[in-house]
Amino acid sequence: MRVRDLPLSRTTIDHFESRGIDELYPPQAAAVEAGVTEGRRLVAAVPTASGKTFVATLAMLTADGPGLYIVPLRALAREKYETFSEVPDVSVGISTGDFDSSAAELGDNDIVVATSEKVDSAIRNGADWISDLACVVVDEVHLVGSEGRGPTLEVTLATLQRRAPGVQIVALSATVANPDELADWLDAGLVQSTWRPVDLRTGVYAGGAVGFDDDTQRQVSVAGDPDDATDATEALVAETVDDGGQALAFVRSRREAETLAERLAGVGSSPEVAEEIRDLDGTETGRRLADCVEGGVAFHHAGLRSAHRIAVERAFRDRRLRAICATPTLAAGVNVPARRVVIRDQKRYTGSGMEWLPTLEVHQMCGRAGRPHLDPYGEAVLVGDPTIRDELWERYVEAEPERVDSKLADPNALRTHVLSIVASDFAASREGVLDVLDATFFAHGTPTDELSGVLDTAIADLVEMEMIVDENGLAATDLGTQVSRQYVTPATGARIVDGLRTAAGMTEVTGLTALEIVCDTPDMQDTYLGNRERADMYRFAQAHADEFTTRMGETDDFEGWLTAVKTARILHEWTEGASAEDLVEQFRIGPGDLESRIERAEWLLGAADAIAGIVDVAADVPFRDRRARL
DNA sequence: TCAATCGAGCTTTAGACAGCATGTC
DNA sequence: CTAAAGCTCGATTGA
Numbered sequence: 001m002r003v004r005d006l007p008l009s010r011t012t013i014d015h016f017e018s019r020g021i022d023e024l025y026p027p028q029a030a031a032v033e034a035g036v037t038e039g040r041r042l043v044a045a046v047p048t049a050s051g052k053t054f055v056a057t058l059a060m061l062t063a064d065g066p067g068l069y070i071v072p073l074r075a076l077a078r079e080k081y082e083t084f085s086e087v088p089d090v091s092v093g094i095s096t097g098d099f100d101s102s103a104a105e106l107g108d109n110d111i112v113v114a115t116s117e118k119v120d121s122a123i124r125n126g127a128d129w130i131s132d133l134a135c136v137v138v139d140e141v142h143l144v145g146s147e148g149r150g151p152t153l154e155v156t157l158a159t160l161q162r163r164a165p166g167v168q169i170v171a172l173s174a175t176v177a178n179p180d181e182l183a184d185w186l187d188a189g190l191v192q193s194t195w196r197p198v199d200l201r202t203g204v205y206a207g208g209a210v211g212f213d214d215d216t217q218r219q220v221s222v223a224g225d226p227d228d229a230t231d232a233t234e235a236l237v238a239e240t241v242d243d244g245g246q247a248l249a250f251v252r253s254r255r256e257a258e259t260l261a262e263r264l265a266g267v268g269s270s271p272e273v274a275e276e277i278r279d280l281d282g283t284e285t286g287r288r289l290a291d292c293v294e295g296g297v298a299f300h301h302a303g304l305r306s307a308h309r310i311a312v313e314r315a316f317r318d319r320r321l322r323a324i325c326a327t328p329t330l331a332a333g334v335n336v337p338a339r340r341v342v343i344r345d346q347k348r349y350t351g352s353g354m355e356w357l358p359t360l361e362v363h364q365m366c367g368r369a370g371r372p373h374l375d376p377y378g379e380a381v382l383v384g385d386p387t388i389r390d391e392l393w394e395r396y397v398e399a400e401p402e403r404v405d406s407k408l409a410d411p412n413a414l415r416t417h418v419l420s421i422v423a424s425d426f427a428a429s430r431e432g433v434l435d436v437l438d439a440t441f442f443a444h445g446t447p448t449d450e451l452s453g454v455l456d457t458a459i460a461d462l463v464e465m466e467m468i469v470d471e472n473g474l475a476a477t478d479l480g481t482q483v484s485r486q487y488v489t490p491a492t493g494a495r496i497v498d499g500l501r502t503a504a505g506m507t508e509v510t511g512l513t514a515l516e517i518v519c520d521t522p523d524m525q526d527t528y529l530g531n532r533e534r535a536d537m538y539r540f541a542q543a544h545a546d547e548f549t550t551r552m553g554e555t556d557d558f559e560g561w562l563t564a565v566k567t568a569r570i571l572h573e574w575t576e577g578a579s580a581e582d583l584v585e586q587f588r589i590g591p592g593d594l595e596s597r598i599e600r601a602e603w604l605l606g607a608a609d610a611i612a613g614i615v616d617v618a619a620d621v622p623f624r625d626r627r628a629r630l
Numbered sequence: 631t632c633a634a635t636c637g638a639g640c641t642t643t644a645g646a647c648a649g650c651a652t653g654t655c
Numbered sequence: 656c657t658a659a660a661g662c663t664c665g666a667t668t669g670a
Contacts, residue, residue, distance in 0.1 A: 074647080097648050117647045125649095149647065253643055255661075302645055327644050349643045353657035487648045523648080531641065596646070606649055 001029040007037055007062055011088045016054075020373075025051045027193040028058075034189040036170060037062040039134075041188035043141070043171045045179035047196050048367045049337065052172045053083060056137040059170045060111050061090070065134025069113045070156075072140050072149070074098055075310075075334050080139075081113045095122070098599070103127060116149065120156045121487050123163060124424045133164045140332075141171040141182060142360070144441050145404035151413035154406060157186070158439035159426060174360060177403040185444040198370035200378045202397050205232055206389035210381055213397050227385045233344045234264060236381055237323050241267045241296075245339030245375060246316065247323045250365050252345035254301040254327055254590065260344075261292040261299035261325040268296020268322035273315040280307050283581055283591045293321065300326040303590020328357075331365040341369040341380040346392065360401040406442035409451065415458040416489050422468050423476035423484035430459065430474065465494045478614045486607035492521040496608045502549040503619035512547045514626045515571050518604040520550065520564035525600065527567045527589060534562070541565050570594070571601050575629035602630050 001024045003016050016022075024032065027046045036042050036059045044055055060067030069084070071077045074096045081094040093101040093109035095118045106112050107129035114122070116138075123130055138157065144150045161167060169186050173179055175194065183190040203212035208226040210218045220239065224231030237247040249264075251257050274294040280286055289308060292298055298312040298321055309329075313336050315321045323338075330336055343365055347354040362382070370378020384392045408414060418433055427433045433455065434448050442451065462468045467480030467490055476484065483493035499517035503509050518524060529537060541552060541562060548565075555561045570587050574580075574594070584591050605627035612623060 072647080115647060121648065152647080253660085255643085259661090329645065332645085347658075349658070351643095354659070355657075485649075525646080528642080600646095600648090603649060606651090610649075 001032060006032065006058065008058075009089070012061065015086070015088050021054065025054075025197060026195050027051065027191060028055055030191045030193065031055045032058070034191050039063060039168045041169045041186055042191060043173060043179055043183040043186060043188045044191045045173040045175055045182075046191065046193045047175060047200075048364070049198075049335070049370070049372065050193070050196050052139075053080070056139070056170060056172065057084065057087065059137060059168060060135050061087070063135035063168055066107075066109060066129070066132055067111045067135040067137065068119065068130075068133050069111060069137045070116050070119055070139060070153075071113065072116060072143050072153075073333060074115060075306075076139065077113045077115055079334050084111050084113065095119075097603075103129075107132065116153045116156055117487070119160070120152050120420075123156065123159050124420050124484055124487075126424065130160065130163045133160075133167050135168040135170065136160060136164075138169065138171045140174065142173045142176045142404045144182075144406065145176075145402075147407050147410070150406070151408045151410065151417060154408060154441040155417045155420075155437075157441075158436060159421070159424075161439055162426065162436070173404075174364060174401070176360065176401050181445065182404060182441070185441050196370070196378075197372045198375060198378050200366065200370055200380065202366055202380045203382070204389055204392045204397065205236065205381050205383045207386045210236075211389075211393075212379075229344050229383045229385070230260065230263070232383050233260065233342050236340065236342045236383070237264055238267055240340040240379075241322045243339075246319065246321070246371075247340045247342060248330065248336070248338040248365075248368055249323065249325045249342045249344060250328065250331065251325060252327070252348055254299075254303050256345075257299040257301050257325045257327050258288060258292075261297045261323075262288070264297045264323055264325065265292045265295025266297075270294065270296050270315065270320050270322075273298075273311070273320050276315075277308060277311055280311070281305065281580065281591065283584055285584070285591050296322040298324050300324050300330055301590075301592075302327070302329055302596075303592045305591045305595050309592070328361065328365070331361060331368065337368050337371040337378075339369065339371065339375040339378060341366055341378075342383060343381070344383045346382060346384075346396070356395060358402055359396055359399050362396045363401055366396075406440070406445060408437075408440060408442035409454055411454060411457065411461075412489065412491070414451075414454055415461055415491075418455065418458045419462055419467055419476065419480055419490055420484045422462075422474045423481045428473045428475065430455070433474070462490060465490055466497075467493065479611070482611055482614055486610055488521070488523050488604065488607045492523040492604070492607075493611060495521045496611050497615055499549040499608075500612055500615055500617045500619045500621060503621050504617045506546070506549070506619075508546045509619060509621055510547045511575060511622055511626045511629070512544055512568060512572050513549060514605065514608070514621045514623045515568040515575075515601065516548050516550070516565065517621065518601060518608055518623070519567040519571070520561060521604060523600070523604060524564070524567060525597065526560070526563045527570065527587070527593070527597070529559075529563045529566050530588065533566075533587070537562055537566055537569070540569060567597060571597060571626075571630070574598065575626055598630055602627055605630070 028051045077096045084092045091109045093106045093112045095114040144154045201212045203210040222235040240247045274290045278290040366380035369380045382392045421427050426436050605623045609623040
């Protein structure tokens with residue numbers, strides 16, 4: 001099947017043909033045969049890089065009205081925004097937390113790219129462009145099975161169909177065990193394929209040789225101990241680099257990514273990129289990164305500032321870097337393909353020991369191997385030793401990836417969504433809520449009455465928190481409405497209200513008070529509190545005890561609170577003019593961690609200020625002032 | 631006396647979405 | 656519950 005046979009305009013066809021897209025890939029042809037261009041719903045469970053984006057584009061271009069493309073990451077939103085913007089005669093809008101076209105503008109676009117939370121928020125707040133949608137594409141739908149954000153995605157898809165009845169839904173999924181259930185849920189056809197534009201070989205390294213799944217073997221000359229995973233990784237990376245390719249090495253922790261990068265540095269040389277990185281900041285991490293990059297290798301993890309991450313990703317795509325040593329950030333993020341992917345660590349610390357990584361996650365790392373048009377093939381190598389060779393083989397080479405299952409029954413998730421359903425007038429009774437939830441992936445797999453018990457506790461909790469009232473039906477209070485609008489979880493809203501009430505009886509309410517409240521909230525990420533700084537943090541907490549809404553000794557989670565105090569302290573020093581360099585040094589956090597905490601605090605302080613405006617207490621906590629100083 | 635080596639014990643451990651109003655280039 | 660690598664600091668060993 002050829003592009004020119006598709007029901008597209010002449011200019012659009014020219015555009016695709018000019019970029020070498022002429023003949024459809026088999027999965028794309030299958031999608032067309034399944035009716036994507038005729039408004040049919042579809043679930044496509046195909047590997048990354050097999051042309052999913054093109055299928056999505058086809059669906060949105062042929063739909064009879066505007067399209068929405070939902071992504072899980074902001075970086076992905078930007079990437080898609082750019083690719084769609086290149087299509088002639090198509091106006092594209094973007095809507096994410098950090099980058100937003102104005103609401104009025106969104107409705108005028110042919111295509112809008114947005115994160116799932118942003119779409120959820122738009123639906124909650126009754127944005128009218130939602131109801132005009134003719135086509136919705138969901139990228140990475142398998143994430144409905146993820147614990148934190150999965151429920152948001154499934155509820156969003158459920159409510160979206162109420163606002164825009166009859167929309168065409170095109171869901172793109174990684175290869176999972178039960179794509180048929182996803183298709184069933186969405187009332188969609190299913191296209192499944194393992195086809196890739198570049199061949200991918202997966203293998204297991206052990207004792208000096210890699211055994212691949214195409215039954216080939218390859219000897220690797222390791223400079224050190226062939227049973228040492230790091231020595232082997234070094235050799236595997238060096239091999240492809242010497243061969244003119246690029247490599248990606250996945251390790252377990254940030255520190256290990258950095259040390260490995262330092263060891264590998266020297267396989268290439270990228271002084272210009274190093275210069276570019278050095279110019280970004282004077283942070284210790286930035287310097288180390290620049291030093292590695294000087295030698296052609298970068299490290300990549302969430303402790304990096306986003307500017308650093310972007311610089312590294314771009315340089316690698318432009319082939320100005322030979323290798324990246326990364327934590328799993330890179331597995332699911334923007335498109336950064338390499339000829340060879342080396343997975344040194346397959347286990348991860350979970351809080352109670354080491355656990356094998358999910359098969360799906362390892363497959364996604366492997367899927368980064370092979371650049372279309374640039375590499376003759378892609379190779380993914382799992383590094384092990386003779387002891388675990390067979391286990392790695394069974395678990396990741398032969399094994400089918402996991403099932404996707406709803407996590408909506410989680411009490412926290414349900415509470416959040418029950419509140420939003422009631423607050424946005426989707427339902428005014430217990431039955432009404434169940435009716436909305438009926439379109440959910442959870443309900444599709446389980447009879448709705450199994451939700452009943454959890455639903456009752458969720459409602460009871462929300463009544464207790466004064467966010468809804470349960471008299472002759474359900475209705476949101478002003479507080480509940482505000483909490484839902486501000487997009488904070490009910491628990492966060494409750495913590496803010498509690499903080500305000502305590503503050504009303506305090507004599508010393510300061511900027512630190514505002515930060516403590518907001519940092520002690522479940523929506524704030526915690527900051528690791530090391531044993532060595534604990535004593536110092538304790539002294540700080542004591543010295544400022546009068547400014548805190550939590551009395552030491554009255555908390556049942558003192559450790560957790562002390563963690564919040566650390567975050568508040570960092571942010572406080574930031575608002576008082578401390579430099580990022582010093583904070584990073586003093587509190588041993590990554591520059592990227594600082595960045596993300598500041599961003600979050602900004603959001604939560606805004607939410608707290610909005611909530612303070614409707615709660616009837618005498619406290620005057622300077623949320624707004626702190627926010628301005630951030 | 632000093633330095634290199636070894637080892638017990640301790641520390642640390644991935645990631646990342648969201649509001650809103652106003653101001654600036 | 657089910658861990659493992661790096662680091663610190665002190666003890667041992669060797670010159």
